[in-house]
Amino acid sequence: MGALLEVENLTVWLATRRGPQKAVDDVSFHVDAGEIFGLAGESGSGKTMTAMALLGLLPHAARTSGRAVFDGRDLLSMSAKQLRSVRGRHIAMVSQDPSTSLHPMLTVETQLTEHMRHHLGLGRSEARGRATELLATVRIPDPERALSAHPAQFSGGMRQRIAIAVALACQPRLLLADEPTTALDVTVQAGILRLLDRLRREQDLAVVVITHDLGVMSAVTDRICVMYGGRLAETGPRQDVLNQPRHPYTRGLLDALPHPEGGAAALRPVPGSPPPLGRVPEGCPFHPRCGFALPSCRTERPAPVLVGEAHTSACPPDPLGGAA
Amino acid sequence: MSVLLEATGLAVEYHRRGGPTVRAVDGVDLRLNRGEILGLVGESGCGKSTLGRAVVGLLPAAAGEIRFAGHPVAPLGRRRRPRQLRGLQMVFQDPYASLNPRRRVGEQIADGYLLGGVARAETVRRTGELLERVGLAADAASRYPHEFSGGQRQRIAIARALATDPSCIIADEPISALDASAQASVANLLVALVRELDMGMVFISHDLSVVRQIADRTAVMYLGRVVEVGPTQQLWSAPAHPYTRALIAAVPRADGAGVLPVELPGDVPDPARPPTGCRFHPRCPLARPECVRHDPPLVALSGDRAAACVLQNAGEPARPLGELDPAASPAQK
Amino acid sequence: MTVTDPARVDLPVSTRRDRAAVRSPWRQPLAIVGAALVVLWVLVALLAPLLAPHGPLDQLAPKLQAPSGEYLFGTDELGRDVFSRVVYGSRISLPLACLLVVLATVLGAVVGTIAGFFGGWVDSILMRLADLVFAFPGIILAMAVAAALGPQLRNAVLAVVVVSWPSYARLVRGLVLSARNSEYVAASRLLGSSALRTMLVDLRPNIAGPVLVMAALDVGNAVLLLSGLSFLGLGAQPPAAEWGAMVAAGAANFDRWWIGLFPGLAILTVVLAFNFVGDTLRDALDPRTARAIRD
Numbered sequence: 001m002g003a004l005l006e007v008e009n010l011t012v013w014l015a016t017r018r019g020p021q022k023a024v025d026d027v028s029f030h031v032d033a034g035e036i037f038g039l040a041g042e043s044g045s046g047k048t049m050t051a052m053a054l055l056g057l058l059p060h061a062a063r064t065s066g067r068a069v070f071d072g073r074d075l076l077s078m079s080a081k082q083l084r085s086v087r088g089r090h091i092a093m094v095s096q097d098p099s100t101s102l103h104p105m106l107t108v109e110t111q112l113t114e115h116m117r118h119h120l121g122l123g124r125s126e127a128r129g130r131a132t133e134l135l136a137t138v139r140i141p142d143p144e145r146a147l148s149a150h151p152a153q154f155s156g157g158m159r160q161r162i163a164i165a166v167a168l169a170c171q172p173r174l175l176l177a178d179e180p181t182t183a184l185d186v187t188v189q190a191g192i193l194r195l196l197d198r199l200r201r202e203q204d205l206a207v208v209v210i211t212h213d214l215g216v217m218s219a220v221t222d223r224i225c226v227m228y229g230g231r232l233a234e235t236g237p238r239q240d241v242l243n244q245p246r247h248p249y250t251r252g253l254l255d256a257l258p259h260p261e262g263g264a265a266a267l268r269p270v271p272g273s274p275p276p277l278g279r280v281p282e283g284c285p286f287h288p289r290c291g292f293a294l295p296s297c298r299t300e301r302p303a304p305v306l307v308g309e310a311h312t313s314a315c316p317p318d319p320l321g322g323a324a
Numbered sequence: 325m326s327v328l329l330e331a332t333g334l335a336v337e338y339h340r341r342g343g344p345t346v347r348a349v350d351g352v353d354l355r356l357n358r359g360e361i362l363g364l365v366g367e368s369g370c371g372k373s374t375l376g377r378a379v380v381g382l383l384p385a386a387a388g389e390i391r392f393a394g395h396p397v398a399p400l401g402r403r404r405r406p407r408q409l410r411g412l413q414m415v416f417q418d419p420y421a422s423l424n425p426r427r428r429v430g431e432q433i434a435d436g437y438l439l440g441g442v443a444r445a446e447t448v449r450r451t452g453e454l455l456e457r458v459g460l461a462a463d464a465a466s467r468y469p470h471e472f473s474g475g476q477r478q479r480i481a482i483a484r485a486l487a488t489d490p491s492c493i494i495a496d497e498p499i500s501a502l503d504a505s506a507q508a509s510v511a512n513l514l515v516a517l518v519r520e521l522d523m524g525m526v527f528i529s530h531d532l533s534v535v536r537q538i539a540d541r542t543a544v545m546y547l548g549r550v551v552e553v554g555p556t557q558q559l560w561s562a563p564a565h566p567y568t569r570a571l572i573a574a575v576p577r578a579d580g581a582g583v584l585p586v587e588l589p590g591d592v593p594d595p596a597r598p599p600t601g602c603r604f605h606p607r608c609p610l611a612r613p614e615c616v617r618h619d620p621p622l623v624a625l626s627g628d629r630a631a632a633c634v635l636q637n638a639g640e641p642a643r644p645l646g647e648l649d650p651a652a653s654p655a656q657k
Numbered sequence: 658m659t660v661t662d663p664a665r666v667d668l669p670v671s672t673r674r675d676r677a678a679v680r681s682p683w684r685q686p687l688a689i690v691g692a693a694l695v696v697l698w699v700l701v702a703l704l705a706p707l708l709a710p711h712g713p714l715d716q717l718a719p720k721l722q723a724p725s726g727e728y729l730f731g732t733d734e735l736g737r738d739v740f741s742r743v744v745y746g747s748r749i750s751l752p753l754a755c756l757l758v759v760l761a762t763v764l765g766a767v768v769g770t771i772a773g774f775f776g777g778w779v780d781s782i783l784m785r786l787a788d789l790v791f792a793f794p795g796i797i798l799a800m801a802v803a804a805a806l807g808p809q810l811r812n813a814v815l816a817v818v819v820v821s822w823p824s825y826a827r828l829v830r831g832l833v834l835s836a837r838n839s840e841y842v843a844a845s846r847l848l849g850s851s852a853l854r855t856m857l858v859d860l861r862p863n864i865a866g867p868v869l870v871m872a873a874l875d876v877g878n879a880v881l882l883l884s885g886l887s888f889l890g891l892g893a894q895p896p897a898a899e900w901g902a903m904v905a906a907g908a909a910n911f912d913r914w915w916i917g918l919f920p921g922l923a924i925l926t927v928v929l930a931f932n933f934v935g936d937t938l939r940d941a942l943d944p945r946t947a948r949a950i951r952d
Contacts, residue, residue, distance in 0.1 A: 042503050155591045156368070185367040185530055187588035190574040194584050212504045215533075215576035219584050242580030256508040257578055258537035266515065267537060269508035273473055382843050404851035414847055422840035426862040432841075435858070439849040481844070488848055 691933025765825020
């Protein structure tokens with residue numbers, strides 16, 4: 001059985017004043033049904049643009065190349081009309097800030113049932129029944145009453161649950177969650193992460209979680225892909241990537257985290273900052289910040305190399321390989 | 325150890341037009357020593373930012389007293405702040421909002437010197453030194469804030485606070501708006517400055533793992549109250565309040581183990597209508613019948629700890645929550 | 658002294674060279690047209706005695722001559738050269754428009770700052786006063802004020818000031834209010850700045866930009882209002898070479914199209930020019946226009 005989503009050599013150019021610039025550069029990965037896949041990276045890594053490309057929601061005058069086959073059809077070559085029938089119906093999105101994805105003036109019911117009635121052709125009472133079920137699924141207390149309320153009447157965590165319910169309205173098979181818990185408290189984040197995990201198990205939903213938070217990655221994902229400067233740095237099963245990272249950038253991100261046992265040691269940041277759009281260095285994009293960089297890293301563009309079972313790293317010198 | 329900043333019985337209220345008065349901070353006692361980093365954590369809406377703003381005088385206190393180095397902190401009016409309070413500075417969350425977009429970086433930093441009576445010619449040299457001290461080039465002074473990244477801006481904001489030669493910094497979520505790699509380096513900078521200049525810092529954050537790493541003591545707030553305070557390592561390894569325990573259990577760990585964090589059900593209640601009794605009881609997994617009526621005060625435990633929970637007894641060591649049987653009879657006072 | 662390792666310092670997001678590479682708003686076609694027209698009109702006003710073949714009030718030529726080689730824009734009902742009158746008209750309209758915009762800006766900025774700074778009942782009274790002015794259409798109120806003060810050019814200027822200041826007051830008050838609660842003002846106050854110093858040092862550059870833009874856009878508007886009052890006989894009085902009054906004369910002789918058309922075109926070009934320049938200023942004054950696009 002093939003993957004639910006197969007992204008091959010995806011490249012995205014964004015229009016800037018200095019001409020088109022690559023925001024995503026030759027990225028390939030796949031997502032299976034019922035899998036939670038993590039896209040990790042700092043701002044400017046291209047992780048959000050990857051998701052936008054899949055949804056056909058790139059900014060004006062952006063161009064793409066490569067393929068993104070979802071359920072046998074290439075999303076990148078679809079017409080705007082075809083994309084609309086996929087978006088919301090089969091692929092849904094949850095963004096960081098639920099206050100922007102929910103309409104402030106419409107009731108929760110309207111926002112939940114609109115897509116169902118449009119995409120699934122449900123009648124009013126049928127849609128309402130399903131909306132109640134959905135709210136119960138995402139653990140909104142008193143779903144019947146919540147239907148007639150407006151988004152502003154809920155807390156941030158509750159709004160994000162409602163946004164997830166709206167995203168799930170048409171039983172999508174793939175959910176793209178862009179920093180879904182970044183704006184939330186850890187206590188609420190824990191609930192959302194558990195919800196995503198439950199949906200994956202109970203409804204075979206595939207989820208792409210986009211976040212810079214490796215703790216969140218560690219908690220829910222099956223596989224992780226670390227992006228840097230628009231390219232893939234490392235891809236692999238969660239345990240392998242987080243416990244035996246092979247790319248110096250992944251190592252650096254993990255080292256920058258506060259030590260799990262605390263202590264007085266200073267934090268160890270990755271030196272420098274990620275390159276802005278259009279200023280990705282030649283060769284390996286990470287070489288100016290890499291402690292292991294060799295002269296060849298400045299000129300040779302590194303290709304992903306298999307370093308373990310289903311584990312690839314785009315760092316041919318492989319300075320961390322000895323540890324494995 | 326000398327007490328640098330002390331708040332006693334501090335309350336801060338918001339008056340919404342046509343709405344009830346909200347007590348965002350309700351009777352908080354806080355003490356910060358020189359050379360100490362106090363972490364202040366809690367969910368959004370717990371009043372930690374309000375507390376931080378009140379402590380420096382940006383918000384008026386409805387009750388209670390704040391003293392900085394022995395001087396009472398009065399809320400800011402139209403007059404300039406008393407000179408003896410200039411050593412109490414604040415670093416804000418959003419370095420995009422806390423720097424004036426239309427003034428050069430150097431001018432904004434030099435303000436701190438000028439207002440302290442330093443001659444204008446002298447401020448240029450000192451501003452350059454300060455910028456270098458926070459890890460930027462001295463010529464950054466002639467640029468505008470928009471030319472810098474978030475992490476760099478936060479360094480500029482820190483440099484501005486340093487221009488008053490402060491002894492105490494209130495840092496309100498100073499790294500939450502920054503990129504992952506900038507977070508660690510800005511946190512390191514703040515810690516290094518506190519240690520080197522023997523300042524005190526209140527580090528307000530919702531990121532418990534960073535607080536755990538850098539704070540000497542941690543105070544946990546819930547719904548306008550401090551529910552637990554103590555040395556960070558002890559508080560973390562053996563929380564005395566069920567809320568502290570819930571917060572810690574909710575932090576995901578990047579260990580690759582795939583363990584889902586523990587959810588704390590429910591939301592922070594509306595501070596305009598706090599629950600009766602213990603404010604945490606509706607969400608508390610260890611709540612007992614008397615928690616509905618009895619509002620536990622923050623009591624001092626041994627080992628410089630304090631907690632506001634019926635399960636803890638004054639003067640005794642903190643009782644580990646894990647060993648408590650929720651069904652057991654109420655703790656004896 | 659430095660606590661951070663220099664190697665850890667993040668790279669700057671944008672450099673000076675970068676800024677130069679971004680296309681300046683002054684290179685947009687409309688900006689060039691606007692700026693060129695403003696410069697042209699200022700030159701015309703300055704060099705009027707050199708440019709105009711006749712005096713503005715000289716009745717030398719035959720009456721009601723159509724435009725020709727000798728009388729470029731023709732002559733009016735009294736035999737005055739329309740070209741000379743349009744040229745000299747710029748010496749009335751432009752300085753007066755600028756003066757009244759300055760007056761309205763200063764008045765509005767002072768009122769707006771006081772309202773925003775003190776708030777409370779001071780704010781309420783001043784803003785209700787502004788609302789009162791807003792309640793009437795500008796030209797109608799200006800007409801009433803000008804008529805009450807007596808039909809004179811000076812009174813027309815005062816009338817336009819009376820109807821113009823509330824927009825500035827509102828703008829400045831809004832800017833003061835939003836900036837007063839900003840974190841950079843809070844930070845400045847904590848450094849030991851008094852509220853007044855914060856207002857002058859921190860807020861002034863933030864307020865100056867939008868006010869300047871509004872003023873530039875308003876110069877055109879002022880020219881229009883002044884001409885309008887003169888057209889109605891409430892401003893400049895005959896025989897003054899004022900564009901609005903000249904259009905009125907043209908309207909009285911509407912079959913002699915040149916009498917009204919050329920002063921009309923002068924008004925049109927001045928109004929357009931200041932609008933283009935105002936729009937360009939708005940872009941040019943915002944230091945964030947050049948912000949790089951980031952993911």
